[in-house]
Amino acid sequence: MLTQLNIRSFAIIDALDLDIPNEMTVITGETGAGKSIAIDALGLALGDRAEASMVKPGGKRSDITATFNIANLPAVKKWLIKQELDEEDECILRRTISSEGGSRAYINGRPTPLQIVKTLSEKLIDIHSQHQHQSLLRQDEQRQLLDNYGQHHALVDEVFAAYTLWNTLNKEYQTLKNAADERASRIDFLSFQINELEELQIEENEWQTLTTQHAQFANAEKIQQAVSDSLNALTFNEQSISTKLEYVKQEVLSLTDFLPQFSEVATLLDSASINIDEAIDYLRHQATDEPFDSNQFELIESRMATLLDASRKHRCKPENLDQVITSLQEELNPLINAEETLGDMENNITKALTRYDKSAASLSKSRKISATKFQKACIKIVTQLGMKDAKIEIELIPLDALTPHPFGNEKISFNVSTNPGSPFKPLAKVASGGELSRISLAIQVVSSNVTKIPTLIFDEVDVGIGGGIAETVGKLLRQLSQSKQIICITHQAQVAAQGNTHWLVEKQTQAKSVSTKISPLIKEEREIEIARMIGGLNLTAATKKHAKEMLHNSQ
Numbered sequence: 280m281l282t283q284l285n286i287r288s289f290a291i292i293d294a295l296d297l298d299i300p301n302e303m304t305v306i307t308g309e310t311g312a313g314k315s316i317a318i319d320a321l322g323l324a325l326g327d328r329a330e331a332s333m334v335k336p337g338g339k340r341s342d343i344t345a346t347f348n349i350a351n352l353p354a355v356k357k358w359l360i361k362q363e364l365d366e367e368d369e370c371i372l373r374r375t376i377s378s379e380g381g382s383r384a385y386i387n388g389r390p391t392p393l394q395i396v397k398t399l400s401e402k403l404i405d406i407h408s409q410h411q412h413q414s415l416l417r418q419d420e421q422r423q424l425l426d427n428y429g430q431h432h433a434l435v436d437e438v439f440a441a442y443t444l445w446n447t448l449n450k451e452y453q454t455l456k457n458a459a460d461e462r463a464s465r466i467d468f469l470s471f472q473i474n475e476l477e478e479l480q481i482e483e484n485e486w487q488t489l490t491t492q493h494a495q496f497a498n499a500e501k502i503q504q505a506v507s508d509s510l511n512a513l514t515f516n517e518q519s520i521s522t523k524l525e526y527v528k529q530e531v532l533s534l535t536d537f538l539p540q541f542s543e544v545a546t547l548l549d550s551a552s553i554n555i556d557e558a559i560d561y562l563r564h565q566a567t568d569e570p571f572d573s574n575q576f577e578l579i580e581s582r583m584a585t586l587l588d589a590s591r592k593h594r595c596k597p598e599n600l601d602q603v604i605t606s607l608q609e610e611l612n613p614l615i616n617a618e619e620t621l622g623d624m625e626n627n628i629t630k631a632l633t634r635y636d637k638s639a640a641s642l643s644k645s646r647k648i649s650a651t652k653f654q655k656a657c658i659k660i661v662t663q664l665g666m667k668d669a670k671i672e673i674e675l676i677p678l679d680a681l682t683p684h685p686f687g688n689e690k691i692s693f694n695v696s697t698n699p700g701s702p703f704k705p706l707a708k709v710a711s712g713g714e715l716s717r718i719s720l721a722i723q724v725v726s727s728n729v730t731k732i733p734t735l736i737f738d739e740v741d742v743g744i745g746g747g748i749a750e751t752v753g754k755l756l757r758q759l760s761q762s763k764q765i766i767c768i769t770h771q772a773q774v775a776a777q778g779n780t781h782w783l784v785e786k787q788t789q790a791k792s793v794s795t796k797i798s799p800l801i802k803e804e805r806e807i808e809i810a811r812m813i814g815g816l817n818l819t820a821a822t823k824k825h826a827k828e829m830l831h832n833s834q
Contacts, residue, residue: 280733280764281404283346286320288338289376291786291795303760305778306768306797307808312784313795314768318406318738321345324372325404326397329382336792341376347403352733355402364389370403372396404734407719415693415719416707422691424722425673427729429649434642435686441635442683448631452624455617462614469611472593476604479589486598489583496576510562513555521559524552635683642687646675650691653725660721660755665748666714670696671721672703693722716740717752724755727762734764741771753777753833772812772826776833781805806830 286295291313308314323329324345334341349355350368359365366387373385384396405415415421426435482488513520528548534541583597590597613620650673657671675689694703697714709715720740723730741752753774756765760779769775781800786793800808809826810818 280348281321281345281766282348283344284317284321284324285342285344285346286317287342288335289320289323289341289343290316290333290335291793292316292320292335293794295795295797297782297797299764299766300780301764302779303757303765303767303777304780304782305775306766306782306784307770307775307812308784309786310770312786314784315738316795317784317797318736318766318768321404321736322406323374323376323382325400325406326374326384326393329374329376331376331378331380333376334378339378342373343375344371344373346371347734349403352402352731354731355399358399358402359387362386362395364391370399372400402732404736405732406736406738407716407723407740415722418690418692421673421693421706422686424726424730425646425649425653425691427731428653428726429645430729431642431645431649434638434645437638438635438642438687439685441631441638442685445628445631445635445683448624448628452621452628455621455624462617466611466614469607469614473604473607473611476589476593476600476607479585479600481586481600481604483601484598486583486586486600489579489586493576493579493583496579510559513559513562521552521555524548524555528552632683639683639688643675643689646687646689646691650675656725657718657721660724661718663748663751664717664721664755665744665751666697666717668697668699669714669718670703671718672696674703716742717744720752720755720759723763724759727759730763732763734766735759736766736768738768739770740767741769741774745771746773749773750777757833770812772809772829775812776809776826776829781808783808 280301281299284295284297284299286292288294295317297317306314306317319327320341320343323333323341324343347370348368349359349370355370356365359370364386369387371385371387373388374382376382384391384393386396386399407415415424426432511519528545531541531545531548535545586597586600589600593600593603595603654671654673658669661669661671672694674692674694676692677689678684680688693706695706695709695714695718696703697709706715706718709718716737717740720737723735737756741749744752749771750773753769753771754777756767756774757777759765767774767778775781782797783800783804785796785798787796806823806826807818809829810822813825813829814822
C-alpha cells in the first residue's frame with residue numbers, strides 16, 4: 280500500500296508531506312483548489328510523462344517521492360529481486376523534473392528507465408479518473424480479473440504448462456525438419472571426413488612418438504659423435520677418467536691403514552667407479568657402426584607430413600586428430616537417427632497438443648460460467664449507481680483454434696452498452712468519463728477479493744450524480760476499503776461522509792504567488808466541510824445538522 284507521498288516544487292505546491300492510512304481517505308475542496316494536483320504528482324512518480332512546465336514557477340526542480348509498504352505483496356517482492364531493485368519490505372519510487380527540461384526516475388534509490396517504473400507501478404496502484412484508467416482497460420488485465428474471480432489459477436497454470444511444452448517441442452521439430460535437405464549432404468560430408476581420418480589409422484600418441492623419432496634421426500650423427508667422444512674420455516688410454524679414478528681409489532685405500540677416516544672416501548670413489556662402469560656399458564650399447572637409415576627417416580617425415588595436412592584441414596593440432604574423429608561421429612549419429620527422432624517428436628507433439636486441448640477446453644468452459652456470474656454482479660451494482668440502462672458483457676473472443684495459445688483459446692473483452700439499443704463496445708471505448716468511472720467502480724467492487732493491486736485511487740468518479748446514487752457510490756467505496764486502500768477525490772458530501780480519513784485542499788493566494796495546502800480534518804472541521812459541500816459557502820444550522828447526521832450515519 281501507499282504509505283507516504285512527498286512533493287516538492289510541483290505546479291502550485293511548495294512542499295507537501297502526506298502520511299496515507301490503509302483505509303478510505305477522501306479529499307475535498309472548492310473548485311480550483313487543486314484537489315487533483317497531488318494525484319498528478321503521484322502519477323509522475325509512477326512513470327507518467329513529465330514536462331518542464333510542471334515545475335513550480337521560480338523552482339529549479341520538482342521532486343516527488345512515493346513510498347509503498349510491500350510486506351504483503353510477494354509478487355512485487357519477487358519482481359524487484361529479479362530486477363535487482365529490492366529493499367526488503369519497502370519500495371520507494373522517486374521522480375525529479377528539471378525546469379530546464381528532462382527528468383529522472385528512481386526505484387529504491389537506483390536510476391531506472393521509465394518503462395520499468397511503469398511496469399512496477401501497475402502492480403502497486405490503479406488510478407481511475409475522468410481521463411485516466413489504468414489496468415482495467417487492458418485486455419490482459421481483464422483476462423486475469425476474470426480468471427481470478429473464477430478461481431482458475433490451477434487451470435491457467437495447467438494451460439500455460441501445456442502450451443509451453445507444445446511450443447518447445449514444436450520449435451525443435453520444425454528446426455530439425457527444416458534441416459532435412461541439408462541433413463543428407465551433411466551426413467555425406469561428415470561420413471567422408473570420418474572415413475578419410477580412419478584410413479590414416481592414427482595410433483594412440485602417434486604424433487609424440489613420430490616427433491621423438493624424427494628428432495633422433497635428424498641428429499643421428501651428432502648423437503653418435505657424442506657417444507664416441509664420451510666413451511673415449513671414459514676408457515681410452517692412461518689419461519681416461521676410469522684409469523685416473525682407479526689410481527685415486529688405490530692411493531686412498533693405501534692411507535686407510537693409518538688414517539681410518541679415509542675409508543669413507545674410498546667407499547665414495549668405489550661407488551663412482553661402479554656408476555662410471557654402468558655409464559660406459561650404456562654408451563657402448565648405444566654406439567653403433569650401422570649406417571644412417573635414410574629410408575626410415577623419409578617414412579617418418581612422410582607420415583608427419585600426412586598428419587600435418589590432416590590437422591590443417593580440420594584446424595587442430597596433429598596430436599588431437601583422434602579427438603576430431605570422435606567429435607565428427609557425435610555430430611553424425613543424431614543426423615543418421617533424425618528420421619526416427621522426427622517420428623518420436625511428432626508423437627510427443629500430438630500428446631502435448633491433446634493435453635493442451637483438454638486443459639484449454641476446461642478453462643473455456645469455466646470462463647463462460649464465471650463471465651455470466653461476473654457480468655450479472657456488475658450490472659446489479661451499475662444499476663444502483665444510476666445507470667439503469669447500462670449493460671456489461673464479458674465476451675470470450677475465440678482465437679485460432681489450430682494453434683495453442685499461452686493463456687487459452689480466447690481473448691477476454693469487457694464490453695459495455697450504456698443506452699437501450701446501443702451496441703456493446705469495449706470498456707476502453709466508453710465515451711463518458713463519469714460512466715467509465717462508475718463502471719470501473721462496479722467491477723472493482725465485484726472483484727475486490729481477488730484483485731492483487733492493493734491501492735485504488737478514484738478521482739471524481741461521482742461527477743454528474745447526486746442524492747441517493749452518490750451515497751451508494753460512497754458506500755461502495757467504503758465497502759471496497761475493507762480489502763483495499765482507497766483514496767477518493769470527490770465533490771459529493773454523501774461520498775465524503777463515508778471516508779475514514781478526510782483531507783481538505785485549500786488554495787492560498789499571496790502577493791506574488793499561489794500555493795496549495797492539504798490538511799487533515801478533525802471531527803468539527805469535517806462537519807463544517809461536509810456542510811459546505813451540502814449548502815455552499817453560506818453555512819446554516821440546518822446544513823451543519825445535516826452534515827453531522829450524515830457523518831454519524833456513515834461512520
